[in-house]
Every structure is written in structure tokens, then in C-alpha cells.
Amino acid sequence: MSLTTVSAALALAACGTSGPSTSSSSAGLTMWALNDQTILKESVDAYNKDHPDAKITLRLYANDDYKQKLRVAFGAGQAPDLFFNWGGGALNDYVKADKVDALTDAQVDTGRFTPSVMESATFDGKTYGVPANGLAPVVLYYNKKVLKDAGVEPPTTYDALLTAVKKLKGDGKVPLSLAANSKWPTLMYLEYLLDRTGGSRVFSKIASGDASAWKDPSVTAADQKLQDLAKAGAFGDNASSVSYDQGASTALLYTGKAGMELMGTWEYANLVKAAPDFAKKDLGYVAFPALTDGAGSAKNIVGNPSNFLSLNSASTHKKAALEYLKDYVMNASQMDAYLAAGSVPPVNGLESKLAATPSSSDKEWLTFVYDLVQTAPSFQLSWDQALPSDQADPLLTNVDKSFLRQIEPTQFGENMSEAAQ
């Protein structure tokens, strides 16, 4: 106990030195989020302008150590009033420990948000968070020029994907750019392959705590398909050295070294930033291919429905926090800001706003994402976020081992079933 308390105190002291003094946070709220949330920051600025006497103190953290820092802060009773999270199993840990307050429709107007998104922050019928950034389903991006040169149509079925892989490989390209060093991008394939093979019910059972559901034959079949792709050379020779954070997998796509990339919708903004000409001219995108003999709907999507802001149950500023969540998160100007950044906010009834988007390439993209989510029967939260946090590492490790073909497809489900017990 003492080590963690000491290290918690040190960690907090370390971040406190650069932050504002504690006196300002006693009058106003504190809120923690991730570095790149610039639009969220704008909402905080707007709130602070209206409430000069009790401002929100926003602290931004890098992705990697944020989760740990948050956990340690909660353990040490030093947590912020509002905190950014991914929903799913990790948020449920906090709910189960009574660290988060449920939010009612009357308090924060939850009815305005896309229902499939809210599911990630709903436990036992109660809502524990408000969406705090854009919809992030995983889609298949492609380089129009590379595909055309290889004589390949954007794949809409799994068989077409396999054909495309062969042709692109023959053309000397990496068929599918994959940052396997980061592990979670590989997981995206398995998520889609299982959903298409067995339907969304299989993972729902797993997420509800049924460890034996990992042994469902469709899990093995999905893992087999992932291995088949790897064996066919779909990811090139070097995928396991590519890490996502350094932007190498993104670069492979826009430099024309790779034909396609499966990635979350945030990649669109990355591509626009890194290669604006490519994004306008040669960037294409489709939903993950359908599986003709699979049980799952081809309209199902996986990814991150959204990130959420949740309320610390020990907060002494709940009234102000609720006011911020209701009036400043995803309000009209926030929605415009998200759309302008190429990101679709998780709110209902965006059609007219989408139609008014000035840039045609942005409009096409935003409409694509909005329709994808609105028509999806199921929106599965990324498995590593949906499962309790003690299963995330065994999951990523076993996915990586499947990708490297160090384990047999049957072994994947068995290992996971064991880890889930």
C-alpha cells in the first residue's frame, strides 16, 4: 500500500508543479483528458469565459500513461471532478468501485446522443458518461492510385479482399498497411472477422463475462482467417516492426507503398494533415468487407463509438460539472467544430449540418461515417476497451501471437478463455 501511495503522491506532485495552484481548483472544477483533444479544450474555454469565478482547470496527458495516472489518482483520492475515458470494461471497473456517478437524462440530456454509442457507457441500465469526441468506427482506407495500377477494385467481400491482396502483392506493394508493433491495430482485424463470422452475439457473450464463449467455433474461424491473411502476405514482411504512433503505417498508405489500411476514423484527420493532396485526390474508403458465408451483418461496425467524460462520485462540484456536460459538451458550436475537423460527433439528426459542409471531400467522408454508424445494427467497442482491464494484455498478446503464427487458431480461444476465468 505504502509504495503506491508514495508513488501516487510523487506522480501527482510531478504533474502538479507545472499545473495551476490548488487554490484555483478549490473554486472551480478539475478535468483530465488526452493531449490531442483540441475541440474539447475549446468547450472548456467557452465554459471558463462564462464562469470567470469558477473555471475548469483542464489537464492534458499523453495517451500512454493517462490510464495509469488516472487509476493511481483515484486510488489515492486525488482524482479530477471530470475525467476522459473509453467507456467499456475499464470504465466499469470504476463504476463497480463506486467511483463514478450515474447521469440521468434530465441532468445532461442524454437523448441527443447516438444510442449505439451510449451503450459503451451504460451499465445495468444506467449511463455513466457523456460522449466527448467524434465517432470512431474502424474503416478500410485505400490508395485509389495503387489499387488502380494493380487492377483492383476496392474490396467489398472477403474473397475480393484476398484477390486484391494477391494482385497488390504481385505488384510489389504491401497490400494492407498494418502497425503490428502496436498490437491493437491487429486486433481490429480479428474484431471484424469474428463479427462477420459469428455475428455480434459471440463477443456480447464474452463481454458479459462468459469465459467459455471464447471457445465458440467462430472465434477459431476468425483467428484462422487472420492467420490466412498473414500467410498470404497481406501485411508485407515488416508489419511487426511498424508502430502506429510514429505514423509509419499511415505513411505507407499515402506514399503509395501500401494499397490499403484498416484503421479508425481518426486516420482521416491524420491523412489530411500529413498529405492533403493525397486526401483530396487518391484517398478512398469502404466499410470492412462482407463475409458471404458468415452469420454477422456486413453493416456491423467495430471501433471506438466515442470517448466519454465521466463524473467522479467524490466530486464536490457536481452541479457545475453537470452544467458543463449538459450545455458545453456537443453543443451547436462544438458540433460545427467537430465537423470542420473531419470528425462526426455522436449526436442524432446531423443530416442538415452534413449537407451544408463546404468541402466536397469532407462532405463525402462525413456522410460516409455518419451513415455507417446510423445504419449499423451493432457498434462493437474495441475489445481491449470492452473487456475488464486485466484481460486486455492477454488479449493483445494472444492476438499478436496469432498474427506471428506462434499459436494455432484453436489455441487463441483456449488461452483467452483461461485468461478470462
Next chain:
Amino acid sequence: MAAPALLLFGLFGLVPLVGVVALGFARWDGLGDLGWAGFDNWSGVLTDGATWQALWLTVKVMVISWLVQTPLALALGLFQAPPGRLRALLAVLWFLPLLLSAVAIGLTWQALLDPSFGVGATPGLHWLAKPLLGSPELALYTVIAVIAWQFVPFHALLYQAGLRQIPVSLYEAAALDGAGPTTRLLRITLPQLKYTVVTSSTLMLVGSLTYFDLIFVLSGGTGGPGTATRVLPLAMYITGFQAHDMGRASAVATLLVVTGLGLSLLTTRLSGFTRMDSQQEGM
């Protein structure tokens, strides 16, 4: 005089150590209440094949690092020891890696070793375009090479200092007796460097138990590919701060402490460090 030091050591050394050992018997996810786990964490850690694999990798890193770094550091130290402007300049250059943080080194090497955009992308160097960090067979050796790149200069500095301590009169006497360079190296230099070798080796061996940051960055925080570079400190971090199983992570941490203590006792005992006598005595 010793009281403040003892107090600091107690506060920041012993108290956390006792806390970690105690936590090894607890069930705690970092959020909820502490629960008593008895020997569950211990039996879990000790029967888990992953622990033994991590320990094996740790030992492998330790032994190979020593075998790679010691001759290199000694050779560099021998080169640097005599006076000379060029040598001094080169010594400064070699020393640079030690000034960089492990995270900076990790990110730099990760970028350099990227097969698509790193050094391997340079015309003529395509043979380098291999998944050095991504292949389960090569990753550990790549990591060991980067560690050597970072730490060899430090040990070279130790050897340089040790070499400069050797009295010149010994060499003069040997020269009078007609000893050649090889004899002088084997009969004077290496024996005189005995304690420097012990010091450097102890630092290397015990230090390699704590290699964490560099491997963490190079493997994308996962000890991958697969678990090919998941050494014991990394396994401890992942158990504690990603799986939030603080009890079990504490058991792993205790295992590390015991290994480290055992190792440093062993090296000092074997090398006669405890009976260390003045090197001047033999004169």
C-alpha cells in the same frame, strides 16, 4: 553523520520495500479495497510459465549484455586511456549516448530501424531493411545491441579511469625486464584492472535487471513481438499498471529484488570484492 542517510534510506528504500512485500500477499486492483490473498499471488506467479519465460529473458539479456559490453568497453577504455587530443575528442563523441534519455534513444532507434522509412530505406542499405524489432527471433538481440550502444561508453570510462590509475613504474620495470606489449597487457594491465572489472560487471549485471524504459519504448510498451522481449521488469509493469493486479505485480517485484540481491552478493563473493585490498600493496 550517518543518521540522515539512514533516515532517507529507510524512508525511500526500506519502507516501500516492506510495502511491496506486504502487497504481495494482498488482492488489490488499485481502485477498490485491499483484500487478503494469502499465498495466491505467489503461487500464481511461480506456476505461471510467463514468469519463468520473463526471468529467462532477463537472464539472457544480462549474460549476453555482459559478454558483449565487457570486451567492447575494455577495448575502448584501452584506446582512450593514453593522452591525446583525438582520443579525448572521440571519447566525448562516444559518451553522447549516455547523455540521452532512454526514451529518446528508444524512439530514435525505433525510427532508424523502421524497415520502410529507416536506415534500410537508404539506397545501398536495403539489406538492413529487416524487421529487426518485429521478428520474434531477432528482437531480443536488437534490444541488447541498443542497450550496449547506450552503456558501453560508461563502462569504457570506468576502464579508462582504472587504466590511468596503474602506476607507470610497473610498466617501466617490465620494460627493463624485456616484456613485450602482450605480456604487459596480460601481466600488468589486466591484473591491475581486476577491481574495475568487478565494479563494471556488478553494475552491468545488476543494472540489466532493471532494463525497462528502453525495452518498453522499443517494443511499443508491450514486450513484443508476442512476448519475445518481455523481461521481468516489463512483466511487472504490465501486471501492475495495465492489468491492475497490484498484488501479483508486487510478488513479481519481490522476485526481482531477491534476484538482484542474490546476484550482487554472488558477484562480490566470487570476485573477492569483500576482501578488497589496496592495489598498490603488491608493489
